Amino acid sequence: MSESVIETLPVASAAPRKVTRKDLTGEHSTWCPGCGDFSVLALYLKLLEKRQFPQESVANVAGIGCSSRFPYFVQTNGVHYIHGRALPFATGISLTRPDLHVFVFGGDGDGFSIGGNHTTHTARKNVNMTYVVMDNWVYGLTKNQTSPTSPLGSKTKTDIWGSVDQPINPIKQLLAAGATFIARTSSTNPNHLLQMMEAAVDHEGFGVIECLSECVHFNPGSFDAASPRTNGKFELIPASHDVTDEEAAYKLAAAPFPGYFGIFYKSSRPTKNKLEADIITAQQSKTQGKQDWEIMQASFGKMK
Amino acid sequence: MLACSNASRVKSGDFLYGEGCHFFARHQPVLLFIAMSDLSVTPPGASPNVKKISEAVIRFAGNSQDGIQSLGGFLARLAGRSEQEVMTFMTIPATISGGPSIFQVRIASGDVLTSGDDADVLLAFYQHSYEAHIGSLKKGGIVVYDSDQVQPNPELQSKYRHVGVPITNLTVEAIGGTSKDKGKNMYALGLVAKMFDLNVSKLEALITERFGSKEVVLRNSLLAFHAGYSYSLGNLIETFQFVEGHNKGMQQVVMNGNEALAYGLIAAGVRFGAAYPITPWTDVMEIMRRELPKYGGVFVQCEDEIASVSMALGASYGGRVAVTGSSGPGIALKSEAISWGVMAEMPLVVIDVQRGGPSTGLPTAVEQSDLNIAVFGGHGDSPRVVLAATSVEDCFYTAIEAVNIARKYSVPVIVLSDQALATRIEAFEHPNLQKVCQDISPRFDPVSEAKPYDLSAPDGVARHVPPGTPILNGKYPIATGLEHDEMGRPASPKLHGPMVAKRRKKLQLLGAELKAPETYAAKEGDILLVGWGSTLGPIREAVDRARADGESVAALHLRHISPLPNGLEEIFARFSHVITVEMNDEGLYGYGQLAGLLRSRYCDPKIRSLNKTDGLTFKVKEIVERVGKDAIAAMKKF
């Protein structure tokens, strides 16, 4: 980098330039017209604009799927990783770079089938990040195969007679895994979607949102029952629900489709980020002021 | 089952250090092999019952729960503190509850390349130890057996010198009845200390350091040790004294290969690692989990190997190269993600501590059969770097080299070690840590633009700016596994060719920078033995023996497996036969894994291989026998 560039940099103390929606808009999105994922993207850009996170401080990580194309469409740091493994990749970022805002976007197959184990363990470890699952009940990118959330009887190219395997209930799954923030929303309700994303970002720990996001190509009308615009019902979680009550959350999650929307569960269990930082602080208090090589010299002193 | 001789200490080789580091000149070996049983010169004035020796191989055979390992460990550390060279070998039962176990230690005043084929002294704790291991003694060797447990075989009395000591009862007598079976190892240590005139105060210091925090254990250990030392062995056999070590004045450290890898990674500046436990890799992650926080780092135990490699890649993306590791089965699981690292050009270090395979295979035995998966185990065209450590000391420096290559070439680097190297203990020159330890913290200075996959970069290497770096033109690139354009955006197949070539060329450039290693013993001749990884020691000792018998044999040892160093073809041209020596199978076409790689690289039909798959390291005599002229002639059938 040339010297002149440094000189033209805004100095840190000067008011940072406002981050606009235009700044944040990345590649032209390639989803089918009408795909629910557009709405998730639009609201995410709105969130970034509202929060004014500097572009360089945001990292979006995704696996593989239609929904996982997400990072290309946002003008911040982005990672397009492998199918199902975005969460551990994002964990590597989160644990080593506490200064960054880490987001993971993906599909139902990515998060509950091939990456199911990672979802469980990232929840259990309570790694600080925000995870949005765009649940369309189908494998979109590979063109209409059964997904782990496809309702029984779904006709797909791998279940031409209708699916026979019991679908996963994402909210129950996340509760059992120990996720510390679990919300459910839909791409058809922009205000609610933004509200849930904001709450997840404000949560210290692993914040997960299951967002119904219709695949208009392979699953048209699948979520009609969840939107008043298509004569369905978008029923909010009752205000009386105690979000720290795991059993109550489990009961709400068991309601038949379209079920409830809102925050099912929230707890303030310490994050892995914090617990590991505490270990470091405790260990470093014993080696205070020592250079790295001196610490190793001391260890080698015992290996003679 | 007998298990013997291991490989090696290497003291030369090219090591690549990062910015701000210097090339190290490490001392060249001076060979001196006078086996204990060959040397019976008694210096004038010395008591006739004291023999001066320059080396000894001592094997302890018992059960793993008897503390055989810690007994051997004390001797290895004592040798390190006495400026002597040392190498150990051990077998551990695959079950947790214990079982027969051995620990062999070879101590010498000169260089030690292997842990020795045959033992000078066998210490047998049980009948099964006596029976299984008496054959590992040299002719005329000494067996010290626990006469409370062992009935010696009268037929063997003339072949080996038998010394019975009621170890069990004398230990109980020394410590008290409560500790039956505990402390026999310390009693034996005392016996050996007496037999070899070892430095008692240094041993006491070692025992105190080890058990210092446990008062009762320490007291009992010292009681048993002194009881063993006071036993009048001198009446039964002569005692021995080592001549002064040639490493005089040299500060040594004593550790095993897994420890050396872990500390090497930390010295290289690695502050994040993630893995899933698997033998024989696990110690590395245990050590790093314990050590990294002192340096401000973290090691995460993951749900599986795929999460581990992914987490390490995420941390590398964060700006500081990270590590993951495993053994064969776990390396297979990491393979998709490693190929992502190749495609996205993300630096990463992957340690593979090899064991017998495929599948669960031989979890606690050695094999070198992961060369192919390391070099070729990617989908698509996914060239990566593969290094192989040759000794415990080399584990330390190879870890540093791996980190620096990963950073310089923005590529995954796989380091091959193996079960034998992981567990054997060596003493080596204390590294100059102030010089060796590197700071590789990322920097986040603003840049005017970032185009990681720049096709016009002369070296073809991707340059990622870590997240957190302001990019002033506002264009933030994507790290991606899709074939991409220079910014990481999805590209048409038209760009695939140039991008594939870019990822290949940067490693060809690395290959061009690697100098061919020096041949050992001769620059030309009849037979060139080519080894890789932990077999350096037995191969070199075999060359020495074969040459003493008049054979025209030399050796070449490779640390860089992929890319291969430059100029090997010129070395091969100076020999009539090129034989790789490998602990793996000859495969469908009759060649070991390195031989296959070299044949495909050099199209040279004289490259053949000498293989073995018994889960044990090479014995020196095994190599010598198999490189005889007849054996070479027989190999020509392929």
Ligand SMILES: Cc1ncc(C[n+]2csc(CCOP(=O)(O)OP(=O)(O)O)c2C)c(N)n1
């Ligand atoms: C290891 C691996 N297996 C399979 C695939 C093929 N694949 C890509 S996306 C996908 C499913 C995507 O479904 P989902 O995660 O629900 O995302 P959507 O496309 O519906 O948004 C599959 C099977 C792959 N890319 N990698």
Ligand code: SF4
């Ligand atoms: S296939 Fe379905 S999920 Fe994929 S972009 Fe089209 S509508 Fe969206």
Ligand SMILES: [Mg+2]
């Ligand atoms: Mg889907």
